[in-house]
Amino acid sequence: MICCLIVITELIKYICRLNIFLKINCMKEYIRFFKFTLFSASAGLIEMAVFALLNEVSSWSYWPCYLTALLCSILWNFTLNRKFTFRSAANVPVAMLKVLCFYAVFTPTTTLLGSFLADDLMWNAYLVTGINMGLNFVCEYFYQRYFVFRNSIDSK
Numbered sequence: 001m002i003c004c005l006i007v008i009t010e011l012i013k014y015i016c017r018l019n020i021f022l023k024i025n026c027m028k029e030y031i032r033f034f035k036f037t038l039f040s041a042s043a044g045l046i047e048m049a050v051f052a053l054l055n056e057v058s059s060w061s062y063w064p065c066y067l068t069a070l071l072c073s074i075l076w077n078f079t080l081n082r083k084f085t086f087r088s089a090a091n092v093p094v095a096m097l098k099v100l101c102f103y104a105v106f107t108p109t110t111t112l113l114g115s116f117l118a119d120d121l122m123w124n125a126y127l128v129t130g131i132n133m134g135l136n137f138v139c140e141y142f143y144q145r146y147f148v149f150r151n152s153i154d155s156k
Contacts, residue, residue: 008033008141028154033141035085039077040137047073051129062118062125063111066132070110074103081144083156090152098148106139 012029051069054060078099082088088095110132117123145153 008138011142032085032145032153036081036141036144037137039080039085040140042080043073043077044133044137046076047133048126048129052126055125061115062128063115065125066114066129067107067111069129070103070107070132074099077140082149086144086149086152087154087156088149088152089155090149095148095152099144102140102143102148106136110135 012026012033047069049069050072051065054065054068055062058065078096082090082092082095114128114132118125118128
């Protein structure tokens with residue numbers, strides 16, 4: 001997770017160097033990233049809690065536990081980030097559809113890979129979930145920032 005934070009911070013620094021061309025307020029971007037990080041951390045706690053509950057209490061294999069936990073996390077994270085991080089007044093169904101497109105690719109990929117790592121290669125299921133969460137954090141920030149809310153940031 002620390003690697004993810006470093007990568008995104010460096011990318012924001014690079015983007016701020018291009019400030020003349022992109023007209024981006026660097027301090028606003030750092031604050032936006034900080035908010036996204038906090039909300040993602042809270043979504044991560046929800047995802048891990050739901051995953052742990054299902055993994056320990058049910059007899060389900062990795063993928064149904066992960067998928068249920070991921071869905072809870074997505075709803076939480078989208079709602080908070082739309083309202084507080086990106087402060088978007090964009091059409092919620094359209095924004096949700098764009099996020100659905102992201103997860104239409106991300107979810108099967110990480111579910112199959114996670115299931116392979118946890119069930120077939122016998123990796124620790126919590127480690128696999130943590131890796132998926134880190135990957136989700138990085139990809140989702142850039143996807144939401146530069147695609148979903150690109151034209152509606154701070155429109156509230």
